[in-house]
Amino acid sequence: MSDSLFRLDAAQLAELIRSREVSPVEVVQAHLDRIGGVDPQVNAIVTVAPDALNAAKAAEAAVMAGEPLGPLHGVPFTAKDSIDTAGVPTQRGSPIFRGRTPARDATSVARMKAAGGILLAKTNLPEFSYWIESDNLLSGRSNNPWDLARTPGGSSGGEAAAIAAGMSPLGLGTDLAISVRGPAAQTGITSLKPTHGRVPMTGIWPRAPRRFWHVGPMARSVRDVALAFSLLAGPDGQDAFATIAGRAEVGAGPQSDRPLRVGWMVGPGFGPVDPEVVATVRAAAEALATFGVQVEPVGIPALERDFALDVFNRLHVMEMKPAFREATRGHEGEMYRMAKTMLSLPDTSMADFIDAEQAAERLRDGYADYFSRFDALITQVLPIPAHHHGADKFAIDGQEVDATYLQGATVPLNVTGLPGLSMRFGTSRSGMPINVQLVGAWHAEATILHVASLLESVSPVQGLFPNI
Structure with missing residues (x-):
């Protein structure tokens, strides 16, 4: 079995460990072997945690002693290299932070460990977590395990690639505009960007602009994402945005006898x-209808009035530039492309900033109106499947757009703080994954996890694994 352990999801690994069918040492070693076998091609791993095997031995001893076991006992997990890990370097995709080793875990990492999880490795990202391709001067470029000539996305691209390739069953990513949902779509895994503030951002950099940053779980199954979210959610007394506690169970839907109402749209x-x-997207909507869900095509007029990507750009640049400027002061020669680009952008005028703030409020109002009538929304995650490395212009349905447009369907959820789940439901003609995005009302993660579990049960791509 050890040869195939890397193909199992976290929930199954945890059950096998609890039942003593496999040991935590076997599980961790299987994933370390997988990293050794495929990461030279994928380049998703930045640092392997030096004490992973010792932690696995301690976890095995606890099992044999009959001690109480957490829900992730003995299960390895990975974390994006912008998330602090005690005693393991967190270098933020930049030589400016080479060798930086935190003394404390980020809240999200600490909660995974408290549930019995074993930190296995840190994963690659773009410089400062800021771009849609995971490439930097410190650890190089990550490749997509479905096609090494293509990107696994950004900014949690290394995390997505590691999970898709079986180097990790479960991980943590962060999301400013696209960064857990886009990479999940490009690699065909599942990820959740929770409602803003559900999971504390304590111990994660950059924090600016705080209103747009999220941390969320990434995995190969809906149940793993749901389990991880239930462990991660809740205040920590340090992040003032994290104020609401709550668990999320896959089987939990709206507390009503009426059928679920779900709209779908691609624009x-x-x-x-x-x-x-x-x-x-249409196929996913039609599949839901077979479960008795009321499904119909919809529109959200607020998205047509205020283009969320434009709103986001006018707001975040003004707030993010000072953090970049402070981090790079005296290290200008060690900056990569995106830090240079960010610092070269003109400041947003105060009039434009205020106008963008008002537009963000209109977008929130528009979604509030929608969710007064519907339980969930299905959209695309990305407008195209994973693209080749280095592309910055795309011809999509007869229109040429720049790379920022890949965030068109994801960034509205960062501007509004709504939860969004990315899961695979299709395959392109070129063999690349295609994901759909499930959107819920604020704090309604349980609803979209429930909808995702329905789709997963009839998914035409269930069980597919990259041939690497």
């Missing part, structure tokens, strides 16, 4: 979308 308001992606 307008998101930018152009490839027909293959449109077909996948």
Whole structure:
């Protein structure tokens, strides 16, 4: 069995460990072997935790002693290299932070460990977690395990690639505009960006602009994402945005006898979308209808009035530039492309900033109106499947757009703080994964996890694994 342990999800590994069918040492070693076998091609791993095997031996001893076991006891997990890990370098994708080793775990890492999880490794990202391709001067470029010539996305691209390739069953990523949902779509895994503030950002950098940053779980199954979210959510007394506690169970839906009401849309308001992606979103909607869900095509007028990507750009640049400027002062020669780009952008005028703030409020109002009538929304995650490395212009459905447009359907959830789940439901003609995005009302993660579990049960791509 040890040869196939890396293919199992975290929930199954935890059960096998609890039943003593496998040991934590076997599980961790299987994933270390997988890293050794495939990471030279994928380059998703930045640092392997030096004490992972010792932690596995301690976990095995606890099992044999009959001690109480947490829900992730003995299960390895990985974390994006912008998330602090005690005693393990957290270098933020930049030589400026080479060798930086925190003394304390981020809240999210501490909670995974408290549930029995074993930190296995840190994963690659773009410089300062800021771009849609995971490439930097410190640890290089990550590749997509489905096609090494293509990107696994950013900014949690190394995390997504590691999970998709079986180097990790479960991980933590962060999301400013696209960064757990986009990479999940490009690699065909599942990820959740919770409602803003559900999971504390304590111990994660950069924090600016705080209103847009999220941390969320990434895995190969809906149940793993749900389990991890239930462990991660809740205040920590340090992040003032994290104020609401709550668990999320896959089987939990709206507390009502009426059928679920779900709308689906691919625009307008998101930018152009490839027909293959449109077909996948429609197929997911039609699949839900077979469960008795009331499904219909919808529109959200607020997205047509205020293009969320434009709103985001006018707001975040003004707030993020000072953090970049402070981090790079005296290290200008060690900056990569995106730090240079960010610092070269003009400041938003105060009039434009205020106008963008008002537009963000209108977007929130528009979604509030929608969720007064519907329980969930299905959209695309990305307008195209994973693209080749280095591309910055795309022809999508007859229109040419720049790379920022890949965030068209994801960034509205960062501007509004709504939860969004990314899961695979299709395959492109070129063999690349296509994911759909499930959106819920604020704090309604249980609803979209429930909808995702329905889709997963009839998914045409269930069980697919990259041939690497």
